[in-house]
Amino acid sequence: MTSTSILLVNCPDRKGLVAAIANFLVRYNANILHADQHQDAESGTFLMRVEWDSRQFDLPPDAFESAFAPLAQSFNMTWQLSHRNIKPRMAIFVSRYDHCLADLLYRYQAGELHCEIPVIISNHPDTEWLANCYKIPFLYIPVERDSKAEAEAAQLETLRNLHIDFIVLARYMQVLSPDFIRHYPNRIINIHHSFLPAFHGAKPYHRAYERGVKLIGATSHYVTEILDDGPIIEQDVVRISHRDDLDDLIRRGADLEKIVLSRAVRLHIEHRVLLYANKTVVFD
Amino acid sequence: MTSTSILLVNCPDRKGLVAAIANFLVRYNANILHADQHQDAESGTFLMRVEWDSRQFDLPPDAFESAFAPLAQSFNMTWQLSHRNIKPRMAIFVSRYDHCLADLLYRYQAGELHCEIPVIISNHPDTEWLANCYKIPFLYIPVERDSKAEAEAAQLETLRNLHIDFIVLARYMQVLSPDFIRHYPNRIINIHHSFLPAFHGAKPYHRAYERGVKLIGATSHYVTEILDDGPIIEQDVVRISHRDDLDDLIRRGADLEKIVLSRAVRLHIEHRVLLYANKTVVFD
């Protein structure tokens, strides 16, 4: 599993795309392990994920771009190549609720998440003990109403220094500025504690309880400048009843949040998420 | 199952309520088969459903009210008594989509719904064949933009003449007037093709598709004067993927709609739904 390469392709749909890409790979002796593609008929978009064994592949990683460029240009492709043995570097942002953090750390330690976690950044010191358990550096950067810009500057510097590839907001209770978001476009993953688009914004469990819904949900999405509006990666729901009071909703929702977020993170790490038209195609 | 009585009670919570009601029933030799109660701590509301074998019950139905009144008054109860051997009379409203209608009729014929269906009313003639299959009277009442008041008057007259107890909107594509709704308060059951409150109003599947959600839903609720805002009886969802286009969403959603609606209708018929604070307690 660790020595495979993954190519993600997004381009206008045209005849011969599958054959052209397969031929390119075969020319360099690729043993294709998985290949998924999707044609969105409405927008005329072609999306593909192909994964091959890189040990017997005759094209070295640094020669791929120039070799693939002519084909990519002729089909007007947006593309991205990744290698499973290069682990992406993930930063976790957290506030006081620690259930998502604990879940991610356990999965990381258990080998379920093929990534590095160079840092946990929090605006509260509460979760440092968990970081210590799992031996992950913990950085406490307070965020006050009038110091948000400085805090974000400090966060960004840390992320740069540690060569962070993407950020996971594990119930981080601060709204990131548009400027911050622009540094990591489609590389910040959030968990929202409702079945979006229902109950976007603040206090979704309170509003779900008040509305009397029979299921509560959680949604993991990429962060964009519009709150709770980015492309959805994963969602799920759980049934509730009148026997569940607001505290039960929060407790049962927490279970959902950690499962939905960890699934989304895993899908992102394995390069299974393609973006188009403010939504995602997930090749699981 | 056919000779039981069901008492629904809604009142301010106070000590001794369960004992008082149980003692009343025991005094008349009731054999209690099911008893469910719920205390809503926030609003201080007590809700109860109790069902007993009416064959050995020493209080005749027409004497119940005067016997129970002193107790009911002392606890300030809202209450309702029903008898399972008296089948409620249900009218079905439908337009062109016939999946919910077909499902309800099949279940009625199979004995799953303990009700009478004296009439199906439609603003289109398309589903008359289904009504004929199941031998249910079908009434075609066209609804034009400028004849809606007359149409509703004709509908109401029919409902009155047939002693209809409650109405099921089985994908009836007309918005009922507030005046019409006031004739059947909390006795009109609708199916909305989304997970409310997400995508209330028109074209929910189109909007779900556009938003890129990973689950689609259906919601059955009592109709109030505010569109898609009444107390929710039942909801459910189904997972979708990028492989599902809009037509797939509509087809898979239809399956969900009929299941959710038929569950809600069954719960209503069995007197399992209690209302308070614009939401429901469902004693299943």
Next chain:
Amino acid sequence: MTSTSILLVNCPDRKGLVAAIANFLVRYNANILHADQHQDAESGTFLMRVEWDSRQFDLPPDAFESAFAPLAQSFNMTWQLSHRNIKPRMAIFVSRYDHCLADLLYRYQAGELHCEIPVIISNHPDTEWLANCYKIPFLYIPVERDSKAEAEAAQLETLRNLHIDFIVLARYMQVLSPDFIRHYPNRIINIHHSFLPAFHGAKPYHRAYERGVKLIGATSHYVTEILDDGPIIEQDVVRISHRDDLDDLIRRGADLEKIVLSRAVRLHIEHRVLLYANKTVVFD
């Protein structure tokens, strides 16, 4: 949707398979709409489903075999070509329980199942009214203990005369003989009312009730000579509680059975099910 062709391929996994098949199709100007493949690493099996627009395909259906044969032989392929505008001919076998039959007929009439239904065969006359509603020929062939061979001979003759492609056992309560099954290998779809392999054989709901399980299930599978042991196409479960008695299990299970069976039938009709090692790959 109606003018597409579908190729199913099953062969030993080898490098270059995807490219070889894609190139073959491109040579004849195929516009590939969907392509799914799966490599089973354990058994070294390659499985593929590819669907293309047949209107612009330059190879006529009757020329496909000879054109494709050299490629198929070189990779040792088992393959099957189908055309969506040729509807497969499905026979339904049913006994007294009619919920699966009613569901299939409704879906057929609504255009959800792209097949023909030339006949319903039953060992009881009970469901003839349903067949009449949907205008499908109904054939009553009684099966007595000592006339089973004659009954099966009559059934087989009917199936032959009507050019039936596959058979759906919609709660048909007779065990088919090995000889009968051999006439339709992997072309008889059954619904079993449990989550197989739990509770295979008789009276699964009774046994589930006795064991105190918290979920009940239904399984649709191809029929093989070993009872309830054939390749599973689809399964699902539903949560139950102590409030559900045996009748509730049977009623709620019936809902599951019809959904699971209709999904399996649809997958079969759309040529989405590939078989290997007594299990299925389902390209949905």
Next chain:
Amino acid sequence: MTSTSILLVNCPDRKGLVAAIANFLVRYNANILHADQHQDAESGTFLMRVEWDSRQFDLPPDAFESAFAPLAQSFNMTWQLSHRNIKPRMAIFVSRYDHCLADLLYRYQAGELHCEIPVIISNHPDTEWLANCYKIPFLYIPVERDSKAEAEAAQLETLRNLHIDFIVLARYMQVLSPDFIRHYPNRIINIHHSFLPAFHGAKPYHRAYERGVKLIGATSHYVTEILDDGPIIEQDVVRISHRDDLDDLIRRGADLEKIVLSRAVRLHIEHRVLLYANKTVVFD
């Protein structure tokens, strides 16, 4: 929540039971918060769980038994009284797989499980670091083929010394002897990694993979002398596909195991599980 009392009752069903129990509680000024009962018609069993606010209850805990005895005897009740402010003492047994342990410890620390955990006992030293993180005493008792009796004796002595109320087998890979089990009848909770009764015994994921099921499951049950046959407390399943290999099944199953086990443990701690006829009634 911490100062409530809970009464569990199991007896032959008779008229007047609900009233008799409610009257007894009202006599001592109980404010009933929840009351659930279930009549099993087949076996004629009455089962009840009633929870009240103990702060205003006029009967001291040590006087309850003698006051309640006459009523209990007249109805032939088996009963059990518990107090939420007395936390039950839980021992966790674990081997090498640590996902269930990590999940239980996190929930304990987060206040989701109202219990004490005086000890974790393991036949391997691997999970000591987790115990240390959460500051729970860890006891390593190796179990060799010819030292099982001594190991169990040491375990039992520890459990006795620590006044353990119940044991959770969090993927403990040793079969307990009948003698050991007899010390904690219906007080040992196991998690089995299949949807019982399917795939009881060893290697359920391997067998599920081989059989080609479309859902995998997990089951939490009380341990009895017959392997994997005790009363089921909770079960759940998750959908899989051909894209999931055996490792995926194990990984996805692990998620299910920890959720199912933690739900069962919580239900047991909150005295929501009643036993009869080798099955459970769960009042959630």
